[in-house]
Amino acid sequence: MSQPAVSTTPSKNTAPSILEWLYKHGTLLAILAVITYFGITQDRFFTYENFSDILRSISIVTLVAIGITFSLIVDGFDLSVGSTVSLATIASAAALVLYRQEIFITLLVPLLLGIAVGLLNSLLIVKFKLPDLLATLATMYAINGVQLTYTKGFSIYNDMPLPDGGTAPGKFIPSFLFIGQGELFGIPFSVLLMLFVVMAAHLFLTYTKPGRLFYLTGENREAARLSGIPVNRYRTYAYVISGFFAALGGIVLASRIGTGQVSAGASLLMDSVAAAYIGFSVFGAGKPNVIGTLFGSILMGVLLNGLTMANVPYYAQDIIKGVILVGALALSHWQKK
């Protein structure tokens, strides 16, 4: 066998390098193009209020999408994040409004529920070896059913009437509302939270030993196992982290809208999956990564905001989301080849 020691990449032709450049920087160009387009066509686009609004909505999508990024890194998938967001929204609202809890319990309960969903998913996928898509499809439905059953389909809000004739004892307390509506140094707190989580997750995945092992587990599970990496443990962690971040997203969502709306997280699944897949290509990473995911959700957020301003109805926006996801998938697949 006489192979060249290093495969030589074709450098004479300039066409592939332009394609490569586009692949690496396409997401950034797309974000700039979308901002420019809506900036020109919509008067109210370039306002402080609008940008703050875009950033707030991005912050929730990014939190959820980081969870998905973790499941993608270990070569898994988590469809249940949307339902987990809904569950966490309802749980925090119920803790505040129905049980008059203070901030600590209000945060703890949804996060524990998110972790429990992650453990359930990893039980099905890692232990019982069910296909990840189907297992999380099932948990997605089941969890959605749980939050609907608990609320009997009604949202939870301040001073809501109770079946026994009275009104709800508690209300959304200011410290909780601060998470989604408050500002620090003129920046929305949820945006700061998002930036903190993005930085922490990025540093963790890029520079630490467990972060490295997450990636290796996903890249070649058998080689990882034969290298002595406890792959099932890392896959379990990934689903638990995914559930945790979905729950965190749910808390921010509840705080931002100030009610516990049923099925509030349903639309977040698609947005965050698209964000994570768009992230594959950012700066030519070619693999799931947190910084890419952030840019992916910025693209989604800016686009959806502009479309709403341009009076594109929300159901028609789904068409555009679908097209973007197909594009991102095609791009990541093309790059693999």
Place this chain on the structure above:
Amino acid sequence: MNGLSMRGMEKSFGAVRVLDGVDFDVRPGEVHALLGMNGAGKSTLMNILAGAVPPDAGTITIDGTIYTFSSPLDAKRAGIGFVVQEIDTALFPGLPIYENVAADEFVHVKQRPIRSLRHEKERAAALLRRVGLSLPPTKLVRDCSLHEKQLIVLAKVLSSNARYIILDEPTAALSEAETRRLFAIITELKQQGVGFIYISHKLKEVQEIADRLTILRDGRVVYHGGARSLPLEDIVLHMTGTKRTAAAKQTRTYRSDIAFAARGMLIDKTGTTIDLYAHRGEIVGIAGLVGAGKTELAESLIAHRNTSGEWEMDGRRYVFSSPYEAIDAGLCLIPEERRKQGLFLPESVKTNLTVRLLSRLSRWQWISRAKEAAEADGLVRSLGVHPPSSTTVVRHLSGGNQQKVVIGKWLNTNARVFLFDEPTKGIDVHAKQEVFSIIRSLADEGKTVLYFSSEFQELLDICDTIYVMVDGRLLARLPAAELTYEQLVYYCSGGEIHEPASRFHNAIEKHGAVHS
């Protein structure tokens, strides 16, 4: 003229001449064995006969008619049946037996759109009786044993009126009793006028079932004649050709204490258990034909497969249930499927080399980039990885350099027992020598090496001691210095080990006399 004959078959792949004027014939009602080492040209010859590969030159005559096959379907129509070694590739596991038997006709023959299920079942039942299977035709193929599946394929082949049937390593995965049953059926079908081409590495069985032999070596026929008149030793000599001069081998010494032992290791494929041991600094070969169960043994030893049994390392007993535990105790496996099992292809040489060293290279879980690069560069230098850079993506390295990386990731770890599974597969001669020198220096440092291979010459070159593995069993533990290449081939092909080795040497002398 009755019978199948191939005359002057020639085939080259690129510059490599695989078949160089091979003549081969089969009479109705005989078993004709086709023998040769790996690469002798057996598979190519049979692929030509089965219509899968077009020959460069030569004619195929079957019962008086000259054929030119342009597809496997042509060969099938001419009466050639092929029972492949990987039997599962020829069957639909989720369908019942009768549908499998009828599948070929169903696909190839224009039929009335409505099938008569009753007719198909009856026909399948009749064919199953012919191959001696008493199974209900409605049984699902995936519920059948390997032996049954093989006979189902044979029935399927008979259903298309095959008169000449190729059996490729039919007994490779069969038990002794199943082999007996298969031979009884072959004998039965022989009497009905079916001609068999029998390919096998198990020479003992060949002698028992075959009427005639053709032995190929380097694309030429080197022996052709009756099967029973030729002693096993001579068959081996014909297959291996001129006696190879063993490379000048320096005698290695190793310590007398047992560093590694495994007892009652279950090989799930064959259902056998294995005991083995190795001394500190010893290079122990596990020699066996492809399919003898070497990879299964290696993966059981690292606890990658479900197995039973216990391990002993440096006097301590262990029971491992995952590679994580085995590796922690000081075992490591350099797996056969390098790209699939050994490497993280999209990652750099550095990342691949430091997988096992991250704990040492990090503080509070934070990997020190500088330490990591220094460690990887040191390994790249000492392994001689080309290009000499730790940032190359592993996917872009050649096979030999990839193998160095797979080995390199264990060098600076606590690994004390190295399992090498076919480590020279697909790498060039130069890289092979480099891999050998790494293995030797590991052993010289006092590490214990188990070397699993079907490359018998390499085993003799590198190993101190060789276990002979046949059908999932270790038959003997022999000092490599006292073994010849022919003997090792002979033992691994099922030859008796416990008779005095001198008889084999006599045979060599006798053989030499015949030809001088």
